[in-house]
Amino acid sequence: MPKPVKLGPQPGNPRELILNSEVCPNEWQLLPQQEEGENIEANALPSGKIILPLRQWQAHREALAERSAEVGVWLDSDEGAELIGREAANLPLIAINFPAFADGRGFTAGRMLRERFGFKGELRAVGGFMRDQLTYLQRCGFNAYAFEGDQSLTSLKESLHDFGDSYQSGVDQPLPMFRRRF
């Protein structure tokens, strides 16, 4: 599909998030995508832990080599995990945007990063996903959930435990049930 000319909804920067099943302060600043042709210079990027849109990360990867521990990347829903590929293994954080909860491409991207590209860092869901997707997100390898809006994270995180078992393989339970029944 051709990339839309207009930028889609950009994920925000909530103050707190769910990380490894706990409510934690959000220590990372996610930067929005730039219009085509606009580019922030590497030395003009904010200090501290930042999450860059894919294209900016691609442009500045080398210039930011010394900051690698505090530079993460975010993928929009039309950007597949293969665009980061094996580089994922060296990243501290990857965020995946869900422009709408019904856009399920991010589930595949999450699984690919974990299962195919060796990503071990924080995998963060950002954007318009919803509470009732938490078990699916977790099974696809996400461990951080940056909800937007004013919902209580303490009550939201209960939904991480909606299901106690699963039929097919996933990041949390690599063995499908048919390999565990006997």
Add this chain to the structure above:
Amino acid sequence: MYRYDDRDRAIINDRVAQFRGQTERYLAGELSEEQFLPLRLQNGLYIQRLAPMLRIAVPYGLLNSDQLRRLARVSRDYDKGYAHFTTRQNLQYNWPQLEDVPAILAELAEVEMHAVQTSGNCIRNTTSDPYAGIALDEIADPRPYCELIRQWSTFHPEFAFLPRKFKIAVSGSEQDRAAIRVHDIGVQIIKRGEAIGFQVLVGGGQGRTPVIAETIRDFLPEEDLLSYLEAIVRVYNQLGRRDNKYKARIKILVKALGPEEFGRRVEEEWQQIKDGVEKLTPEALQWAKSFFTAPDYKTFDDAASTAALQQQADSDKAFARWLERNTYPHRVPGYRAIKLSTKPTGVPPGDVTDRQLEAIADLADTFSFGEARATHDQNVVLADVEQGQLYELWQQARKHGFATPNIGTLTDMICCPGGDYCSLANAKSIPVAEAIQRRFDDVDYLYDLGDLNLNISGCMNACGHHHVGHIGILGVDKKGEEFYQIQLGGSASNEASLAKVLGPSFSRAEVPDVISKILDLYVEQRRAEEPFIDTYNRIGLQPFKERVYAKAS
């Protein structure tokens, strides 16, 4: 049939609890209409014109008598005492209260049933051949593979929010009775030597843009079924269109890329995962097959039992007719499968009352090892009936209104609920079905016409399979009025074809006359024993068009 163990039970109970919480949050105003929508849909709950509609999953159509009795009880306690068999071998309730749905799901979970993924943009109930396990032309029983697919697809974390709904059908016989060529994925069991494998087709479908599926793999080894399906759905999840719901089905993607390129991408993805954990182990295959072994058949002398049956048929013409139309050959000597018709004149096709559901349970217990099967043509099969008991079964079926001897004939129509219930419909379909049944209620004429599928959909979403009816009727909206377009020549069999539009549409009152003209021409033109579809294929659309639209002279 498949029976749950503690793990299956735990998962379904978790789901019931989850949906109870979601419904409470919705009723308390914590979930918006928009947020609740995909949650209720993935539990089979639609909001229809007059009331919610709840679609219960019947995995590949199999039901036992306990389940039938529970479905009856639920229809009595929570609905208006009837239910509707769908074209995906499922069952729908048309009048439940939204706040009762969690309790209904809990009642169903007790008999190993649920409404998981019966709607929404996810992998739906896998469908199959209602004669699985007993058909003479069976290559291998499709049900173990259907069950493995059911488990793999249930709450698949990656594929719960696909671009659009996704339907898989499996056929295990030479004659395709599962309409696999009009599914997102069609799986055809084949054998190479003694090795079981699958021919895999993708991109078929009905709806607004009907397409016949294309083969992307000639032979997939048995153990690779799930990993290959995972590769297909993964490619679709990443590349399927999400900007326009009418272009979001996999058929559009397969057309856009071309089947070769689509197949190449699937193959590329599959190479990465084919030797992974989803590869079926010999134990898993053995285990899945262990649920679908032959019941305890008796040994009969086929010739003697057939002769006795013939004698009964000779002395009772009504029974003979039922025997001819409503029973089906069985691979075990002395047995037959029978079809209970849900389509007597005046009843919406597929509708059954609570008492009838209980009667099916009783008939199944008495005559067919306690099991029944919902079919995609909205009838019910009892698969394992002793020939010597057919007469007794027929009498009981008749008492309960199931013995209309019209299976496979014009009045055995596939029909969606249409404008009487469905908020998507452009036009009603049930009254059209009834008008046709009333017009053509002469049994001798129906028999003379022979095999004839007439399918009716109330809108272009094609739930009534009008594209693949020998005669298809499609409800359309013309400036706020209900009209009906007639199509001819569709088929969902091995030689699948899509029906062609005859011409301008008709008012509801005109439809029976139009059908009558079409049938008259067929009767005039047919060669000896030639079924309608063959005559159509031989003479084409034009003569029918001329007859139907001829100016009165």
